Amino acid sequence: MFTEAVLDHFRNPRNAGELRADTAAVEVRNPVCGDILKLFARCEAGRIAEARFLCRGCTTAIACASLLTEELRGRTPAEARGITAEALSSALGGLPAATFHGAQLAAEAVAALLPRLPPSAG
Secondary structure (H helix, E strand, C coil): CCCHHHHHHHHCCCCECCCCCCCEEEEEECCCCCCEEEEEEEEECCEEEEEEEEEECCHHHHHHHHHHHHHHCCCCHHHHCCCCHHHHHHHCCCCCHHHCHHHHHHHHHHHHHHHHCCHHHC
């Protein structure tokens, strides 16, 4: 049911944990399934220097959050606007409709995070 990429990010999540010196942090929830994603980012010189996450959710939610932190690192906030649920799903080998909500949660976290980043970073 899950691709190797999904299983790898789930079993070996990248950038899991809090980021104490964050520039911005957000929490998004899926009220239907109960998944919760906290996303932290630190900006330097107009770019996202570091991103970390905490997630309580299904396999796909954790895998998408892990991938999201890798995708955010090094991007400007304007570039980060291009991270969509579809792009995350594709990068993980395609998510079935029943688990696509994990990618949607990650995309919602990006959308919530970007307005909280400093204007000089965007």
